[in-house]
Amino acid sequence: MNIPNQTRLPLAVALEIVMQGIRIRLGRSLVTVSGVVLGVAFLMSILAGILLKGAVSEEDAVRIELERMQNFLEAESGAVDGKRLGVVILGELSNTEFRFLKTLERSGVERIRYFDASGLFDPSEFEMLESAQAGTVGEQASAVLLMGASADVAAALPVGTDSSILLTGSRQKLFAATNADISLPEAPGITTTTRLSREFKQSEIEAREAQARRDRFRDIWIIVISLMVTVIGIANAMLMSVTERFREIGTMKCLGALSGFVRRMFLIESAIMGFAGGIAGALGGILFSILAYLFTYGPSLVLAGLAESFLLLIGFGFLSVAIGVVLSMIAALYPANVAAKMIPAVALRSNV
Amino acid sequence: MSNPQPEDPATVSRDPQTAPAAAFEAIVPNRVEPGAPITRATIEAVLAPPVKEPRERVINAVDVKKVYRQGTQETHALRGATLDIFKNEYLSIMGPSGSGKSTLFNMVGALAKPSAGKVYIDQVNIAHLDQDELAWLRCRKVGYIFQSYNLIQVMTCLENVTLPMAFAGVEADQARERGIKILKQVGLGHRILHKPAELSGGQQQRVAIARALANEPEIVLADEPTANLDQATGQEMIDLLVRLKEELGVTIISATHDLKMLQRSDRILWIDDGRITKAARPEEIDFSTKEFDH
Numbered sequence: 001m002n003i004p005n006q007t008r009l010p011l012a013v014a015l016e017i018v019m020q021g022i023r024i025r026l027g028r029s030l031v032t033v034s035g036v037v038l039g040v041a042f043l044m045s046i047l048a049g050i051l052l053k054g055a056v057s058e059e060d061a062v063r064i065e066l067e068r069m070q071n072f073l074e075a076e077s078g079a080v081d082g083k084r085l086g087v088v089i090l091g092e093l094s095n096t097e098f099r100f101l102k103t104l105e106r107s108g109v110e111r112i113r114y115f116d117a118s119g120l121f122d123p124s125e126f127e128m129l130e131s132a133q134a135g136t137v138g139e140q141a142s143a144v145l146l147m148g149a150s151a152d153v154a155a156a157l158p159v160g161t162d163s164s165i166l167l168t169g170s171r172q173k174l175f176a177a178t179n180a181d182i183s184l185p186e187a188p189g190i191t192t193t194t195r196l197s198r199e200f201k202q203s204e205i206e207a208r209e210a211q212a213r214r215d216r217f218r219d220i221w222i223i224v225i226s227l228m229v230t231v232i233g234i235a236n237a238m239l240m241s242v243t244e245r246f247r248e249i250g251t252m253k254c255l256g257a258l259s260g261f262v263r264r265m266f267l268i269e270s271a272i273m274g275f276a277g278g279i280a281g282a283l284g285g286i287l288f289s290i291l292a293y294l295f296t297y298g299p300s301l302v303l304a305g306l307a308e309s310f311l312l313l314i315g316f317g318f319l320s321v322a323i324g325v326v327l328s329m330i331a332a333l334y335p336a337n338v339a340a341k342m343i344p345a346v347a348l349r350s351n352v
Numbered sequence: 353m354s355n356p357q358p359e360d361p362a363t364v365s366r367d368p369q370t371a372p373a374a375a376f377e378a379i380v381p382n383r384v385e386p387g388a389p390i391t392r393a394t395i396e397a398v399l400a401p402p403v404k405e406p407r408e409r410v411i412n413a414v415d416v417k418k419v420y421r422q423g424t425q426e427t428h429a430l431r432g433a434t435l436d437i438f439k440n441e442y443l444s445i446m447g448p449s450g451s452g453k454s455t456l457f458n459m460v461g462a463l464a465k466p467s468a469g470k471v472y473i474d475q476v477n478i479a480h481l482d483q484d485e486l487a488w489l490r491c492r493k494v495g496y497i498f499q500s501y502n503l504i505q506v507m508t509c510l511e512n513v514t515l516p517m518a519f520a521g522v523e524a525d526q527a528r529e530r531g532i533k534i535l536k537q538v539g540l541g542h543r544i545l546h547k548p549a550e551l552s553g554g555q556q557q558r559v560a561i562a563r564a565l566a567n568e569p570e571i572v573l574a575d576e577p578t579a580n581l582d583q584a585t586g587q588e589m590i591d592l593l594v595r596l597k598e599e600l601g602v603t604i605i606s607a608t609h610d611l612k613m614l615q616r617s618d619r620i621l622w623i624d625d626g627r628i629t630k631a632a633r634p635e636e637i638d639f640s641t642k643e644f645d646h
Contacts, residue, residue, distance in 0.1 A: 003476060003481060004485075005488065006484050006487040006519070007519065009519065009521075013518055017507075020506045020507060020511075021506050024505070025506065247500075250502075251496075251502040252504070252515070253487070254461075254463065254490055254496045255490070255491065255496070255515055255516040255519055256487050256488065256490050256491020256492070256519035256567075257487065258484060258487050343463070343464065345454075345458045345463040345464055347496070347502055348454065348457070348458070348499075348575050
């Protein structure tokens with residue numbers, strides 16, 4: 001008699017058997033899955049937290065800066081409410097400058113006239129801007145703002161050619177909005193020149209970067225530890241499951257199951273549970289960190305942060321699910337091996 | 353109690369070194385053709401005591417030894433057992449726990465390999481098989497019936513019966529059809545979609561028997577199949593096994609202490625301390641002695 005190798009079953013058969021097992025032993029499966037859920041949820045909440053914190057604190061900083069700039073402006077030239085303003089656009093606006101202009105629009109100014117020295121400005125996004133000539137931009141304005149980056153401020157600025165951009169009123173004031181590299185010009189009729197934006201010292205920036213590095217290191221450390229705990233938890237649960245099913249595995253081997261089939265069964269089971277737990281954990285983690293940030297920063301900041309980091313957040317979600325699957329398969333390696341190596345005669349022991 | 357009968361040709365192979373069945377059949381007297389050339393085999397055949405009918409060996413174990421090692425300690429579970437098991441025979445194995453009964457049982461069921469000696473199952477020496485080939489053999493040649501049924505709890509009766517067919521690579525539709533047929537044969541046609549937990553012990557054992565027969569094995573190995581059943585159900589199970597043996601021509605090997613099973617079997621082996629100590633037909637045994645008093 002010629003004995004061929006035992007038939008290798010297609011994956012579908014193993015999958016079907018595994019699905020049945022998970023469905024019937026739902027209670028135990030849920031316990032194992034909840035380990036994955038917790039691990040992945042923790043990972044995801046940290047990742048989402050990092051993303052949201054970045055986006056939210058950036059937005060927070062911009063808002064504080066805008067408020068500060070307006071306060072500064074109003075301290076120098078009186079409340080802008082009902083006043084007229086002039087703006088000289090020297091180059092492309094930075095995000096902060098753009099939003100500062102918007103903020104001024106909303107804070108009840110009567111009119112803003114602008115002179116575009118760069119030719120790059122698109123006024124269609126604003127409602128109150130009126131185009132003006134260089135010579136009339138500061139007419140009856142309580143303040144004139146310089147905005148936009150320019151390599152050569154003196155050349156871009158129409159000062160000197162016509163003795164004044166700036167015009168009437170004896171208490172003209174000139175402000176540079178945010179660009180640190182605009183050296184404020186001396187001009188006739190101008191009583192004060194002031195920079196609105198804050199300048200950071202080098203040491204301040206360094207300290208902030210060092211703090212960010214420490215935070216990142218701590219985050220990674222926490223994530224690694226929590227994932228290791230998760231792996232050990234899953235491995236323990238799977239090992240229990242194998243021990244519980246000794247007789248079942250032995251019986252299957254008596255019926256002709258190959259060791260590889262048994263091993264594959266446990267790996268598939270673990271992968272499925274990792275996938276389910278990963279999805280639940282990723283959703284739970286995202287939800288948790290959004291709620292936590294809503295609680296601390298309020299809805300408007302968090303929504304702005306979410307809008308900015310949405311795609312990255314989804315990407316991290318997929319990554320977390322993948323990590324869940326891989327981790328639970330790693331955790332199942334040893335238990336699956338124990339199951340695969342079992343001798344079929346175990347099935348005959350009636351008191352196992 | 354009668355004595356062991358080592359001379360009985362049905363009990364002990366006369367020449368352990370002879371390779372399996374074909375050679376054995378040649379020395380059965382009524383297979384010797386008139387006018388055939390006189391060889392050593394024909395002379396031996398004529399001198400040998402007559403056998404009632406030609407019998408084909410399904411399992412041939414020769415001087416089988418099994419040693420379990422645990423650290424430096426050696427346990428001799430089998431100390432040299434030699435036996436033949438014939439096609440369509442119903443053999444019962446008796447022996448106290450620790451006698452080597454389970455070990456012998458595992459050997460003839462291709463569940464374990466001997467440390468020394470040879471075990472031929474259907475003329476194949478299982479010592480030469482690797483894991484894959486052993487799995488193939490278990491799947492197709494041997495059906496197992498367990499004391500505690502060992503049904504897969506998460507599967508329906510039908511799925512339990514079709515599982516070994518799936519392992520044998522039988523197509524799902526075909527397996528299903530055949531599974532239903534076998535379940536009807538054992539009297540469970542109306543319960544095919546029930547889970548084992550919803551069935552009585554006797555019904556579960558019927559499913560187990562159906563599962564054992566799934567791949568049309570030549571050998572059915574039954575480990576105390578009636579031990580967990582009440583008297584009446586046990587009797588039904590024995591009737592079913594005997595009926596299947598007669599209808600399907602399978603060989604049944606059973607480890608048991610059940611008097612009713614022993615009485616219905618064709619031959620009984622006693623095993624003690626790793627050796628086969630006695631072999632007899634049920635009609636030669638006085639079942640009223642203390643040994644059978646359970």
